[in-house]
Amino acid sequence: MSTIYILWLRQIKRYLRSRSRIIGSLGQPILFLVALGFGFGPIFQKAGQGNYIEFLAPGIIAMSILFTAIFSGVEMIWDRQFGFLKETLVAPVSRLNIMIGRVFGGATAAVFQGIIVLLISFIAGFRINSVLLILFSIIFMILISLLFTALGTAIASMLEDFQGFQLIMSFLVMPLFFLSGALFPLTGLPEAMKIVAAVDPLSYGVDGLRFALTGSSHFGVGIDFVVLILITFLLLVAGSFLFSRIEV
Amino acid sequence: MIKVKNLTKKFGEFTAVDDISFNVEKAEIFGFLGPNGAGKSTTIKMLTTLLHPTSGEIEVNGINPLHHQDKVRESFGIVFQDPSLDEELTAFENMNFHAVLYKVPADVRKTRIEELLNFVELWEKKDEFVKNYSGGMKRRLEIARGFLHHPKIIFLDEPTLGLDPQTRNYMWNYINDLNKKEQTTVFFTTHYMEEADRVADRIAIIDHGKIVASGTPEQLKAQTGKDNLEDAFLELTGRKIREEEASGIDRMRMHSKMWRRRR
Numbered sequence: 017m018s019t020i021y022i023l024w025l026r027q028i029k030r031y032l033r034s035r036s037r038i039i040g041s042l043g044q045p046i047l048f049l050v051a052l053g054f055g056f057g058p059i060f061q062k063a064g065q066g067n068y069i070e071f072l073a074p075g076i077i078a079m080s081i082l083f084t085a086i087f088s089g090v091e092m093i094w095d096r097q098f099g100f101l102k103e104t105l106v107a108p109v110s111r112l113n114i115m116i117g118r119v120f121g122g123a124t125a126a127v128f129q130g131i132i133v134l135l136i137s138f139i140a141g142f143r144i145n146s147v148l149l150i151l152f153s154i155i156f157m158i159l160i161s162l163l164f165t166a167l168g169t170a171i172a173s174m175l176e177d178f179q180g181f182q183l184i185m186s187f188l189v190m191p192l193f194f195l196s197g198a199l200f201p202l203t204g205l206p207e208a209m210k211i212v213a214a215v216d217p218l219s220y221g222v223d224g225l226r227f228a229l230t231g232s233s234h235f236g237v238g239i240d241f242v243v244l245i246l247i248t249f250l251l252l253v254a255g256s257f258l259f260s261r262i263e264v
Numbered sequence: 265m266i267k268v269k270n271l272t273k274k275f276g277e278f279t280a281v282d283d284i285s286f287n288v289e290k291a292e293i294f295g296f297l298g299p300n301g302a303g304k305s306t307t308i309k310m311l312t313t314l315l316h317p318t319s320g321e322i323e324v325n326g327i328n329p330l331h332h333q334d335k336v337r338e339s340f341g342i343v344f345q346d347p348s349l350d351e352e353l354t355a356f357e358n359m360n361f362h363a364v365l366y367k368v369p370a371d372v373r374k375t376r377i378e379e380l381l382n383f384v385e386l387w388e389k390k391d392e393f394v395k396n397y398s399g400g401m402k403r404r405l406e407i408a409r410g411f412l413h414h415p416k417i418i419f420l421d422e423p424t425l426g427l428d429p430q431t432r433n434y435m436w437n438y439i440n441d442l443n444k445k446e447q448t449t450v451f452f453t454t455h456y457m458e459e460a461d462r463v464a465d466r467i468a469i470i471d472h473g474k475i476v477a478s479g480t481p482e483q484l485k486a487q488t489g490k491d492n493l494e495d496a497f498l499e500l501t502g503r504k505i506r507e508e509e510a511s512g513i514d515r516m517r518m519h520s521k522m523w524r525r526r527r
């Protein structure tokens with residue numbers, strides 16, 4: 017338990033100390049909120065879909081969580097290159113516990129980032145009915161964070177250096193985001209797009225978050241919840257297997 | 265304490281460790297010597313669960329590291345040849361992290377950290393981020409960290425690399441103490457022959473992945489008819505510098521590491 021805690025604490029310290037990273041990673045969500053929110057707002061309204069900021073904000077929160085979480089996982093490549101990974105790998109702690117500590121730490125940072133973006137979206141005009149909904153939404157933030165930190169860690173277990181990172185950004189992270197229904201409603205899409213969105217785990221994260229904050233949902237909040245938990249669990253299992261095979 | 269039989273490690277076509285066998289007894293101080301690229305670090309990595317052998321058998325503290333990784337990790341401590349600190353943490357945080365991971369009891373944790381940081385003269389700078397440390401200070405911190413918990417076996421991969429004579433002396437005294445008082449088995453590598461001569465009970469010399477000689481420092485000197493270990497070492501491994509092959513690769517690895525770091 018104390019070992020998971022110390023690994024968690026290390027991730028948190030590293031996150032809080034990288035101020036420029038925290039601030040830097042807020043730029044993108046703000047830009048998306050302003051440019052898309054205000055830019056597409058009128059068209060969205062005309063199409064009879066209601067307030068776009070209200071639709072968009074949960075998607076942007078999910079986006080910033082996705083990016084932070086994946087990055088927290090992939091950050092392990094730094095540890096490998098700076099040599100610190102060795103130090104944890106020879107410690108008398110099961111690699112499953114090391115993996116769990118790391119994932120919890122990275123996920124906590126991602127949840128934190130999600131909450132900041134939620135607060136920013138209030139400035140951009142996003143409104144919710146009750147403050148309590150924030151607590152409800154945090155449940156989904158936690159699930160999204162855990163899922164994608166585990167994914168990032170699993171990926172990082174297979175990479176020796178940052179050369180593959182760009183590939184992962186363009187062919188995994190970006191598609192995960194753009195095809196998830198973060199930016200547009202999933203109803204009325206062409207069949208192929210619908211299928212893609214249905215296999216994208218982020219879709220369920222966005223949907224759950226949107227339900228928690230605004231009350232509207234595509235898949236149904238129960239399904240969102242179950243799918244997120246299942247995939248997180250699978251990724252943790254796969255991740256700890258890959259993690260346990262790391263050689264340095 | 266350590267048993268190695270027909271151990272081999274290949275990286276692709278290249279054989280880094282070639283069918284070596286040796287034993288290290290309990291409470292022995294064992295020197296593992298060899299020119300650059302001989303396969304010393306690779307052997308240590310296999311003994312400490314960081315690399316899988318290509319073939320052969322190993323046993324550490326009576327446990328097979330291949331089948332019981334977690335268990336074997338409880339019996340040793342290690343100081344690596346390459347850096348292994350978290351530069352974004354302070355020296356104290358690095359020590360504390362290690363102490364918790366290695367289950368140093370909470371009541372002795374603080375005192376032992378203070379004692380060891382004083383020992384390497386870093387206590388005053390304990391709250392400084394490691395990235396602001398000089399190379400030698402980082403090395404001293406790694407040594408101090410390696411001694412935080414008292415394992416049955418301690419692996420030291422070129423521990424004295426880049427250390428000043430004062431710290432080097434302190435360090436060997438500390439190790440000798442540990443060895444006498446707690447019967448700690450010590451497995452170390454070094455390129456300083458006079459150091460190996462002074463502290464090692466027994467030595468094995470490895471070259472091109474093969475063990476070419478082993479015995480007490482006296483036996484090695486007698487075997488080669490030399491009066492110091494340095495000459496005996498040169499006699500056994502030849503005078504040819506290993507720059508071209510081994511260090512060339514190492515240097516390339518260093519460069520690419522530094523280059524990546526700068527990005």
Ligand SMILES: Nc1ncnc2c1ncn2[C@@H]1O[C@H](COP(=O)(O)OP(=O)(O)OP(=O)(O)O)[C@@H](O)[C@H]1O
Nearest residue numbers: 275280299300301302303304305306307510513514
């Ligand atoms: N991951 C790797 N991939 C390919 N070759 C490797 C790898 N690790 C080590 N080698 C090669 O294996 C050989 C033995 O390396 P090792 O690090 O064990 O040498 P060493 O005896 O510790 O040398 P030194 O005194 O320079 O530390 C070297 O030729 C090295 O280039």
Ligand SMILES: [Mg+2]
Nearest residue numbers: 304305306345
């Ligand atoms: Mg070496």
